[in-house]
Amino acid sequence: DTGVSQNPRHKITKRGQNVTFRCDPISEHNRLYWYRQTLGQGPEFLTYFQNEAQLEKSRLLSDRFSAERPKGSFSTLEIQRTEQGDSAMYLCASSLAKEQFFGPGTRLTVL
């Protein structure tokens, strides 16, 4: 399968714990995006990379969130000191041109 993959698919954690998600993009894609989607809403942009450079970060993203793409391939999204409001589906997408290709998402539940 050469699509975008995300791990884990599901994560349940307790409030205050740190979590880290991984995204593996389509191999030749130079751009990688992170979105968050809550129930009944569309995906909300969080941040994106071109190769290893983080080009933009949403103003809605708190300092507890950090993302990296150290070698311009896979990316990680870390959430520190999780809160119940962080419960959502976290989506990764990659692109080479205008259209973005999405992974299956990581569903985070914060208890």
Next chain:
Amino acid sequence: GNSVTQMEGPVTLSEEAFLTINCTYTATGYPSLFWYVQYPGEGLQLLLKATKADDKGSNKGFEATYRKETTSFHLEKGSVQVSDSAVYFCAPDRDDKIIFGKGTRLHILP
């Protein structure tokens, strides 16, 4: 900045009915326009796209035409199937990002 307005869902139709899901956008410049679909339990998939005025995107029997004069990108299908039940997102791009609305949930009854 760019934003999008889609018709409120859920939309419920019988199989073989004609479908229109309205979408209007606000944008500076000339964004590319996309329709994404999210089937139950699955990730977002690109359904179709249009990159300039009067372009028509089409896929799986769905069509949408980029109307610059009305800033619209309405999704249409002549005869829907039960398998088309999903959430549909109209989305313009802006500065290399895609801006999603709330989506329209579509239910097709057999």
